Structure formats: C-alpha cells, structure tokens
Amino acid sequence: MTTALWIVLGLLLDGALSRWMVAQVPHWLPVQASAAAPHVDALFALETGIGTFLFVGCVTLILITVLFRRAPKYDMVNGDPIEGNLKLEITWTLLPLLIVALLTWQGIRVNTTLATLGGKQRVSGGTEAMAVSAAATTTGTGALAAPYGPVRVIARQWSWEFVYPEGVRSAELHLPVDQPVQLELVSLDVLHGFYVPAFRLKQDVIPGSVIAYRLTPTREGRYRLRDSLFSGAYFASNQTDVVVESAEGFQTWLREASKQAPHPSWNPARELHERRLRRGDQGWATVPPAPPPLVNVGLDPQASHEA
Amino acid sequence: MSSTSASFDPRVLRAPHPVPGAPDNWKRFFTFNTDAKVIGIQYIALALFFLLVGGLLAMIMRGELITPPADLVDPSVYNGLYTMHGTVMLFLFLFPILNGFNNLLIPPMIGAPDMAFPRLNALAFWLFPLFGTILMVSFFVPGGPSTSGWWAYPPLSTQNPLGLFVNGQFLWILAVALSGVSSIMGAVNFVTTILRMRAPGMGWFRLPIFCWTAVAAQVIQLVGLPVLTGGAVMLLFDLSFGTSFYQPEGGGDPMLYQHFFWFYSHPAVYVMALPVFGIFSELFPVYARKPLFGYEFVAVASFGITFLSLIVWVHHMFYSGTPQWMRNLFMATTMLIAVPTGIKVFAWIATLWRGRLRLTTAMLFCLGGLINFIFAGITGVMLATVPVDIHVGNTYFVVGHFHYVIFNTLTFGVFAAIYHWFPKFTGRLMYEGLGKLHFVLTFVGSTLNFLPMHWAGLMGMPRRVASYDPEFALANVLASLGAFLLGVAMIPFLLNLVSSWARGERASANPWQAIGLEWLLPSPPPLENFEEDVPTVLNGPYGYGLNRPLVADEARYIARANASPAPTPTPASTPRRPEP
Numbered sequence: 001m002t003t004a005l006w007i008v009l010g011l012l013l014d015g016a017l018s019r020w021m022v023a024q025v026p027h028w029l030p031v032q033a034s035a036a037a038p039h040v041d042a043l044f045a046l047e048t049g050i051g052t053f054l055f056v057g058c059v060t061l062i063l064i065t066v067l068f069r070r071a072p073k074y075d076m077v078n079g080d081p082i083e084g085n086l087k088l089e090i091t092w093t094l095l096p097l098l099i100v101a102l103l104t105w106q107g108i109r110v111n112t113t114l115a116t117l118g119g120k121q122r123v124s125g126g127t128e129a130m131a132v133s134a135a136a137t138t139t140g141t142g143a144l145a146a147p148y149g150p151v152r153v154i155a156r157q158w159s160w161e162f163v164y165p166e167g168v169r170s171a172e173l174h175l176p177v178d179q180p181v182q183l184e185l186v187s188l189d190v191l192h193g194f195y196v197p198a199f200r201l202k203q204d205v206i207p208g209s210v211i212a213y214r215l216t217p218t219r220e221g222r223y224r225l226r227d228s229l230f231s232g233a234y235f236a237s238n239q240t241d242v243v244v245e246s247a248e249g250f251q252t253w254l255r256e257a258s259k260q261a262p263h264p265s266w267n268p269a270r271e272l273h274e275r276r277l278r279r280g281d282q283g284w285a286t287v288p289p290a291p292p293p294l295v296n297v298g299l300d301p302q303a304s305h306e307a
Numbered sequence: 308m309s310s311t312s313a314s315f316d317p318r319v320l321r322a323p324h325p326v327p328g329a330p331d332n333w334k335r336f337f338t339f340n341t342d343a344k345v346i347g348i349q350y351i352a353l354a355l356f357f358l359l360v361g362g363l364l365a366m367i368m369r370g371e372l373i374t375p376p377a378d379l380v381d382p383s384v385y386n387g388l389y390t391m392h393g394t395v396m397l398f399l400f401l402f403p404i405l406n407g408f409n410n411l412l413i414p415p416m417i418g419a420p421d422m423a424f425p426r427l428n429a430l431a432f433w434l435f436p437l438f439g440t441i442l443m444v445s446f447f448v449p450g451g452p453s454t455s456g457w458w459a460y461p462p463l464s465t466q467n468p469l470g471l472f473v474n475g476q477f478l479w480i481l482a483v484a485l486s487g488v489s490s491i492m493g494a495v496n497f498v499t500t501i502l503r504m505r506a507p508g509m510g511w512f513r514l515p516i517f518c519w520t521a522v523a524a525q526v527i528q529l530v531g532l533p534v535l536t537g538g539a540v541m542l543l544f545d546l547s548f549g550t551s552f553y554q555p556e557g558g559g560d561p562m563l564y565q566h567f568f569w570f571y572s573h574p575a576v577y578v579m580a581l582p583v584f585g586i587f588s589e590l591f592p593v594y595a596r597k598p599l600f601g602y603e604f605v606a607v608a609s610f611g612i613t614f615l616s617l618i619v620w621v622h623h624m625f626y627s628g629t630p631q632w633m634r635n636l637f638m639a640t641t642m643l644i645a646v647p648t649g650i651k652v653f654a655w656i657a658t659l660w661r662g663r664l665r666l667t668t669a670m671l672f673c674l675g676g677l678i679n680f681i682f683a684g685i686t687g688v689m690l691a692t693v694p695v696d697i698h699v700g701n702t703y704f705v706v707g708h709f710h711y712v713i714f715n716t717l718t719f720g721v722f723a724a725i726y727h728w729f730p731k732f733t734g735r736l737m738y739e740g741l742g743k744l745h746f747v748l749t750f751v752g753s754t755l756n757f758l759p760m761h762w763a764g765l766m767g768m769p770r771r772v773a774s775y776d777p778e779f780a781l782a783n784v785l786a787s788l789g790a791f792l793l794g795v796a797m798i799p800f801l802l803n804l805v806s807s808w809a810r811g812e813r814a815s816a817n818p819w820q821a822i823g824l825e826w827l828l829p830s831p832p833p834l835e836n837f838e839e840d841v842p843t844v845l846n847g848p849y850g851y852g853l854n855r856p857l858v859a860d861e862a863r864y865i866a867r868a869n870a871s872p873a874p875t876p877t878p879a880s881t882p883r884r885p886e887p
C-alpha cells in the first residue's frame with residue numbers, strides 16, 4: 001500500500017518537474033521571429049517535457065538503489081536473483097515505441113505545415129547557378145499571400161550577398177514582416193549553411209544547385225544570419241544580419257538603397273586575412289577570401305542584433 | 308599480499324604478455340607479437356597515448372574559445388586543431404581502445420586460446436601506429452594538417468590551396484583508409500573467433516553480452532566500411548588526380564559524398580557504442596550482485612541496433628536539401644533506434660534494482676555513464692525530429708549531444724572496463740582512492756564541459772567556429788573550465804595506471820567475485836588461456852545468486868586459477884594436474 005502511495009507521489013512530482021522544465025524552454029531559445037518558430041518550439045517543448053519525465057524517473061530509480069541498496073564493506077551477499085520479467089520487458093519495448101511514434105507523427109505534421117523547402121535544381125557550378133537563379137520566377141501557391149521575391153542569396157568564402165527583384169544588392173538581408181518570401185540559395189564555391197536562429201530555419205547552400213526556399217518573418221528586428229556549414233578558414237566570421245521591417249519601412253529601405261552607388265562591403269574575413277598577411281602569413285593553408293561583393297548597402301559592423 | 312618478487316604459475320611464466328616483475332617485461336610490446344593479450348595491451352596503451360594527444364588539442368581549442376574573438380591561434384589553425392581532435396579521438400582513441408578490449412576479452416570469455424587469425428591480428432594492430440604516425444606527420448607538412456573537419460565534405464576538402472601533391476588532406480584520407488583496412492582485418496578476426504571458437508556448451512544464449520555486442524558491432528564494420536572506403540577513394544581522386552566525382556563543375560555532385568560518408572559514419576558511432584553497452588551489461592551484474600535483467604532481450608537488441616543503424620544515415624542531412632519524404636522516412640527510422648537502446652537502458656536499471664551495490668571505481672563510471680547516456684538518448688531523439696534538427700543541427704547542441712555519448716558515456720565505459728579488467732590482465736589491482744578521485748573529477752569536468760554546450764546551441768551558436776558572438780560567452784567559459792578540469796582528471800588516472808602496474812597489490816584470480824570464464828583463469832592468464840583443458844559451459848552468464856555452476860567442474864577450475872602464484876616455483880615444478 002505504501003509502495004503504491006510512493007509511486008503515485010513520485011509520478012506526480014516527476015510530472016510537476018517536467019511541466020516546470022517545459023515552462024523554461026522559452027528562456028533557452030532566441031526570440032521567435034518567423035512563422036516556423038512557434039511550431040519548432042512547441043515540438044521542442046513537448047520533447048523536453050517527455051524527456052524530463054523519463055530522465056528524472058530513471059535517475060530517481062538509479063539513485064534510490066545507490067542510496068539504499070549499497071552493500072556494506074566485505075558483505076559478499078548477492079542481490080535478489082531476478083532474471084527478468086516478460087511483462088515488464090514488453091512494456092518497455094512498447095512504451096518507447098508509442099512515444100517515438102507520437103513524436104514522429106508530430107514531426108511529420110510540423111514538416112508538412114512548414115513546407116519551407118521548394119524545388120532544387122541541379123546545375124553545373126556557380127556561373128550557371130547564377131544564370132538560372134537570375135531567371136527564376138516565383139513558384140507560389142496561389143491561395144497564399146503572393147510571396148515576395150525571389151531574393152537571391154549568394155554565399156561565398158566568406159561573404160553573403162542578397163539580390164532583390166528590384167535590382168538592389170545588399171550584404172545584409174532586409175525583409176518585410178508578415179509576408180512570405182521566396183529565396184533562391186546559391187553558392188559560388190563550397191557548401192555553406194543559411195541559418196537564422198531567430199527563424200529556427202537552416203538550409204545548406206550547395207554549389208551546383210539552386211535551392212528554392214520559402215519563409216515568413218513575423219517579428220520586426222535585427223537578427224543574426226550565420227553560416228552553419230563549415231566552409232573553411234574564416235567560417236566563423238561569415239555572419240551577417242537579417243533586418244525584418246514593416247512593409248513601408250522595407251519599401252523605403254529599397255528606395256534609399258537603390259540610390260546608393262555599389263561599393264565593396266565591409267568584410268570581416270578580409271580584415272582577418274589582411275591581418276594574417278601583415279603578420280607574415282603564419283597559419284595553415286587556406287584559399288584567400290573572395291573579393292567582397294559590390295553592394296548598394298554593405299554590412300554595418302556597429303549594428304547590434306537581438307538574437 | 309603485495310609482493311614484487313617473481314613467483315608465478317609456470318603456465319603464466321611461459322606467456323609472452325606482461326607479467327609484472329618478470330624480466331624484459333616491456334620489450335615484447337615493441338615486437339610483432341601474435342598473442343592477443345599482448346596485442347590488446349598494445350592497442351590500449353597506444354590508444355591512451357592518443358587520448359592525451361586528442362585531449363591536448365581539445366584544451367588548446369577550449370583556450371581559444373574561452374573568449375569570443377579568435378585571439379589565441381589563427382582561425383585556420385583552429386580548424387586544423389578541431390579536425391585533428393575529432394579524427395584522433397575517433398580513429399586513434401575510441402576505435403583502437405575498443406579493439407584492444409576485443410583482443411583481451413573475447414578469447415578468455417569464450418574459452419578460446421587466442422584469436423582465429425593471430426597474424427592478421429598483429430598486422431591489423433601494426434597498421435595503427437602506421438596511420439597514427441601519418442596523421443601526426445601531417446601536422447608538419449607545408450600547409451599543415453587537414454582543416455576540413457572529420458567529415459571532409461567536398462568541395463572544401465578538395466580545394467588544396469597550396470596545390471601540393473602531398474598535403475594534410477591527402478595524408479588524412481590515406482590514414483583514414485588505412486584505418487579502414489585495419490578495422491576490416493580486425494572485424495574478420497573477431498567475428499570468426501566468436502563464431503567458431505566458443506567453448507563446448509557455449510551456445511548463443513550462453514554467450515556473454517560483450518561478445519554479442521562485439522559481433523553486432525563488427526558486422527557493421529564489414530557492411531559499412533567498403534562504402535566509406537569507396538567514397539574516400541573517389542575523394543582522393545578528386546583531390547589529387549583532378550577527377551570530379553563530387554565537383555559540380557565537372558558534372559559531379561557533392562551530396563553523393565555525404566551519402567557515402569554517413570552510410571558508414573552513422574553506424575560507426577554504434578561500432579563504438581555497442582561494445583560499451585557490452586561493458587555495461589557485464590559490469591552492472593557484477594557490482595549489483597544480480598543476474599542481468601532480461602539477458603535474451605538485451606542480447607538480441609544488439610542486432611536490432613545493428614540493423615537500424617544501417618538505415619538512418621540521412622538524419623545527418625536533414626537540412627542538406629533532402630526531399631521531404633526522405634526526411635520523414637529517416638526521422639521514423641532514427642527514432643526507432645530508441646526502442647532497442649531503451650531495452651538496454653531499462654534492463655540495466657532493472658539489474659540495479661534490489662541489488663546489493665558495490666560502488667567500486669568501475670561501478671561509479673558505469674553509473675555515471677548510464678545517467679549520461681539517458682540524457683544523450685533524449686537529446687538524440689530531439690535531433691532526430693526534423694523540425695528541431697533544422698534549428699539545432701550543426702550547432703553546439705549537436706556537439707553537446709555527441710560528447711555526452713562519446714565522452715560521457717563511451718569513454719566512461721572504457722574507464723570502467725580498465726578499472727574492472729586491469730587486475731585480470733596485469734595481475735595487479737588499481738588503487739581505489741585514486742580511481743574515485745579520477746571519477747569525481749571526470750564527472751564534474753565533463754558535465755561542466757558538455758552540458759552548457761546544449762544551451763549555446765539552442766541559442767544558435769554554430770559548431771566548428773573559431774570565434775563567436777559575445778552572447779555565447781558564459782556557456783563557453785563554463786565549457787572551457789570543464790575541459791581544463793578534465794585535463795586535471797587525467798593525472799590521478801595516469802598515476803594510478805603506472806603505479807599499480809609497477810607495484811600495485813597482487814590481484815587474485817577473481818578479485819570482484821565475478822562470474823565468467825575469464826575469471827576462472829589466473830591473473831594474468833596463461834598464454835593460451837585454458838590451454839587443452841577448456842571448460843564445458845553449463846549455464847548462461849551472470850548467474851549471481853542463482854547457485855548454479857557456470858561450467859562443469861567449476862571448483863577444479865577455481866582451485867587451479869587460485870593456485871597461482873605458486874608459493875615457491877622451482878624449475879622442476881610441473882603444471883598442476885587436475886584432480887579427478
């Protein structure tokens with residue numbers, strides 16, 4: 001009787017603890033700035049809850065044995081010679097099966113909702129990728145709000161360049177809030193990763209492919225865009241910002257930008273490489289950084305990002 | 308008890324493996340010796356050396372990462388350090404040390420005198436110093452070592468900035484290919500030995516779990532390595548001979564390499580994990596004094612893992628432009644691995660339950676490893692969930708996850724195995740005090756090192772960076788402190804190894820009162836283990852508290868094992884004859 005009481009009490013406590021952990025989830029994540037973010041976070045929270053429950057449950061059982069079932073020194077008596085229990089074994093085969101089935105189902109559901117990834121078109125190399133991408137037309141589904149774009153995202157060792165349908169070029173990505181955007185991801189050299197933590201989205205950029213990608217920013221602000229797939233010496237510096245603005249703000253920015261003359265953007269990889277050359281080219285072999293892109297709006301080294 | 312004078316069972320004295328105090332004891336480790344016990348110790352000793360090398364590289368990396376900007380070393384140097392750290396830890400530490408345990412444990416556990424192919428075995432071992440040297444030499448060639456990560460994804464890995472034929476990447480591919488050849492030779496040997504050389508009466512369901520997991524793991528090597536080797540050869544051709552298997556300009560596809568690479572390299576994590584699951588399954592019963600709960604389930608689950616591990620590789624490519632249906636499919640298969648893995652975890656916990664625990668150093672490492680592994684399994688399922696992986700993939704969350712597996716679980720298991728079987732193969736006990744200090748420092752250090760990484764990753768810190776935005780500073784300072792603590796933790800461990808080897812207390816045949824064929828042999832065992840007198844196995848392993856004999860004539864084998872060291876060995880003394 002008391003055992004049953006303990007078990008119920010334990011399960012309740014474990015449940016409470018798991019709920020508390022779920023409540024902590026938002027503190028571990030950047031702000032939610034895209035339509036995808038709430039879905040991803042909800043899934044992660046669900047897994048945090050289930051995970052905490054299982055972890056705390058298992059560790060409690062282990063700690064109980066460690067605390068209360070230690071053999072005194074020189075005690076050579078054996079434990080209870082239990083060899084197994086078929087019912088238990090079947091339970092702990094089926095229960096995890098059920099849990100992962102639930103998670104897979106939820107995962108597929110969110111995948112289908114997000115549907116970020118459009119077609120991928122194989123081409124040979126960077127120049128052809130640029131040509132294909134330049135000729136791209138939007139492939140939106142009519143029912144949704146017509147997506148803005150396509151904005152061409154060009155990754156290089158080590159810079160980001162964004163080309164808007166209006167012809168403006170920039171080294172930071174500007175997007176209107178609450179409007180789906182169509183992107184065309186292109187790499188001119190090696191693999192890169194287009195990653196915006198505040199959007200919870202990441203997509204590798206593959207040389208020799210033009211990848212259509214769709215996302216919807218939902219919160220105004222300035223967020224980090226990072227290269228997430230290792231791309232060589234100055235990989236870590238290959239970051240820029242995404243600036244999400246109101247529709248009017250975005251239009252104003254486009255207008256102002258088009259008035260700026262194209263100029264080479266400030267580029268941290270080049271700075272680091274020049275410092276290296278000044279110091280006698282010490283270090284291990286690397287290709288030199290590509291020339292910084294000629295853009296209407298460059299990178300702002302002073303700007304501070306939210307996430 | 309503790310004596311350093313040489314008094315041995317004459318069978319032991321004939322053995323070419325280490326007999327503390329015997330003359331020229333160490334020299335045999337530098338020869339082409341075909342004795343599995345010598346080879347096992349050769350593997351383990353060299354692997355531990357490379358653990359120190361890999362750890363040193365890691366500490367330089369953590370030194371760089373303790374502050375946000377790249378200020379300690381050039382970013383290109385950081386990239387080389389992390390590439391070599393990963394490569395050393397996987398190919399020069401974990402794989403070889405587990406092969407070392409295979410060599411030491413498989414023959415005595417199944418009552419075989421040696422491996423099936425002793426020469427092949429020695430050859431497989433001697434490739435290890437060869438490719439180890441090649442990798443170390445690559446630090447010193449012009450341009451430095453490979454800096455493209457242990458994945459070596461093209462086209463980055465084929466860029467060859469200096470245009471030299473012999474470059475770090477070239478040597479890296481060569482070393483990995485040789486490691487593959489060595490692993491295949493090892494796999495053929497281990498599998499054949501277990502299939503063909505078991506003691507009479509040792510059917511599959513009387514086989515120790517360590518041997519089950521060894522077969523399950525080595526089957527992966529045999530299936531997967533040819534694919535990796537093919538992929539690596541094509542990479543070498545692209546790098547050195549201008550082919551374009553993976554170059555888009557020449558009509559190739561860089562994604563092809565990723566499939567080749569992960570088809571082997573995901574299962575490879577189970578080549579390392581399975582034997583450690585075996586170690587846990589061996590040790591928990593000993594120190595909880597209970598039979599392994601659900602032995603048959605645990606045994607068969609190993610092959611469930613083997614099978615599933617071969618069909619999940621695309622989870623490393625969820626954000627690589629993989630079509631939706633493939634993502635969904637591989638999410639499902641990946642999640643399924645949690646089922647056989649869960650069976651093992653629950654079986655270990657049930658084995659502990661109502662046991663009589665002896666918290667030796669080995670047991671502490673097992674318990675710590677088990678708790679860490681439960682955590683790692685949970686983050687693993689998170690990573691298997693496509694939308695979550697799209698956010699945390701290729702961030703420090705993954706780095707945290709796989710270090711929780713590879714260090715906090717597998718390396719813990721390796722340490723446990725060392726503390727547990729050291730007396731068997733050296734005839735000396737390790738010091739428990741130093742061992743416990745090693746455990747506490749390691750547990751605290753590894754938690755401090757790898758737990759905050761999950762948080763950095765959730766916030767969006769990519770992996771493989773030499774510098775980072777200031778918002779990640781706190782997690783990184785904690786991680787670096789943990790890393791340095793782990794460095795400190797190695798001191799009591801090494802001290803313990805060296806001093807116990809030299810002057811540790813003499814170990815009896817069965818210092819842990821364990822049940823298993825290896826414990827029916829003297830410590831250290833004779834050259835050919837049971838020689839002509841192989842016991843007949845009557846029951847399954849782990850019969851703690853069941854009062855059933857493991858083998859026929861058990862008392863005789865125990866007496867025989869305990870008879871050594873003989874009190875006064877005279878040249879005339881003949882090996883003891885078994886009593887009728």
Ligand code: HEM
Nearest residue numbers: 576577580622623645684687688690691700701705709712
């Ligand atoms: C429940 C079991 C596990 C699951 C579901 C799981 C799942 C995953 C997934 C989905 C990834 C890919 C993450 C990414 O790259 O975005 C991953 C990475 C990794 N896992 Fe696990 N894992 C499990 C257990 C293990 C075990 C047992 C090992 C090692 C023995 C391991 C070692 C690794 C390593 C080394 C990586 C990183 C590879 C790399 O990107 O360099 N995992 N895991």
Ligand SMILES: [Cu+2]
Nearest residue numbers: 573620622623
């Ligand atoms: Cu994997």
